[in-house]
Amino acid sequence: MDSEIESVARDVLRKLFVKNDATPTMDQLNEFGWSELSEEDPVGARRLLFREQAVARVEVGALDHHMIERLGSADVLPNAVLHSAGTGSRRERDAVEVDGVVMSPAPLKSLLVAVDEEAYVVAASGLETERVEGLDPTRGLRRVSGRAEIVASLDAEAxxxxxxxxxxxxxxxxxxxxxxxxxxxxxxxxxxxxxxxxxxxxxxxxxxxxxxxxxxxxxxxxxxxxxxxxxxxxxxxxxxxxxxxxxxxxxxxxxxxxxxxxxxxxxxxxxxxxxxxxxxxxxxxxxxxxxxxxxxxxxxxxxxxxxxxxx
Incomplete structure (x- = not known):
């Protein structure tokens, strides 16, 4: 990414992050052409996005978006990533007892959950969620807990x-x-x-x-x-x-x-x-x-x- 394009992209991000009444989502960023920029220079675009959202203290769901996108051709893709918190998640036969936090503001349909060195996609229906203020309320964290049925297992490489x-x-x-x-x-x-x-x-x-x-x-x-x-x-x-x-x-x-x-x-x-x-x-x-x-x-x-x- 050359310096001129990077400067323009940075200005666009700062205007979106600072002047909007609500923090934009990744889908909204893509409407502004972010997906095209990412295809042209994925490393440069990723670097710029995460650095700008950090300094602006906003959360656009970029971490979940990039991790899920990286799974690529997995048979079943989740719509959010569960991050460790509390007692952590554990495998129980054909289900996972989950306990963690999500950063995505979207309604939960399925979750990417890591247990030790294994990873699963689990159904989010029936799980309990509650807003977590925590150390930084601007992140919009939600704690998720309960027993979730395993929908798919991810291979170690993915x-x-x-x-x-x-x-x-x-x-x-x-x-x-x-x-x-x-x-x-x-x-x-x-x-x-x-x-x-x-x-x-x-x-x-x-x-x-x-x-x-x-x-x-x-x-x-x-x-x-x-x-x-x-x-x-x-x-x-x-x-x-x-x-x-x-x-x-x-x-x-x-x-x-x-x-x-x-x-x-x-x-x-x-x-x-x-x-x-x-x-x-x-x-x-x-x-x-x-x-x-x-x-x-x-x-x-x-x-x-x-x-x-x-x-």
Missing amino acids: WEGALGLGRRCLAHENIALARAMFDLAHEHVQSRIAFGRTLSSYQAVKHRLADVRIAIDAAEVVAQAADADESSLTSACAKLAADQSAGVAARQSLQVCGAMGFTWEFDLHTYLKRALQNQALLGRPAELEREIGQRLANDFTRIGSWDSPAR
Whole structure:
């Protein structure tokens, strides 16, 4: 995607996200030509969409849309993804006892549910739903629980592909949120005066914000690598690096902004809350660390060494 097209697309998204009375859905975005842009440059369009919706603090159902679309030719496609929450979901013979949250505003017909390393499409009829305010009410989360009949089982490759794509999408969200927190903190320290000098002139403040920039730049590199090869390993690494960059940005931004950073009127908390929720989706940082470590250990066991050029 060239810079001119990206600039126009970004302006369109910002107008839709900010000026509309109601947040648009993916179907409405496609009416504006988003599907054509995605076909031309899927990675660039996805990157732009998730970063812009994150900073605007809106939810258009993009995560579910992309994960379900990635399932491709599955016999039965769900219309929403169930994300882990509460006690989690568990398999019981020909049904799944579900407990999680959905982000899609659409009426639930069927759900994509992951149980351990298996994934199923289950019927949503008869399930209990309730609105969840949670940490970030702007997400429009609904908690879903109950016993659901299994409609179809997904093969491991299809689920792995959908999970990896979802993680790459969330990586772009948290990188954008980390950058938004950095920009807010940077602007704050440049405008505030302490002992006759701007806060940005103090070395301790510079070091804290430098740590944030390093974390963001590192996450950007990993996200680009994940978008390039789309492997499960690099997708997990991308989300982990993005989650960590958002964590560093939140901690250091709160420090350099002082008491102002903790106030409701200061926008920092809105980015922080969304980033924390993103960390809980499709693998928390500690879970991703274990998964990545296990994958690397398995690869080492399989090839016998790290530096075998023949393998």
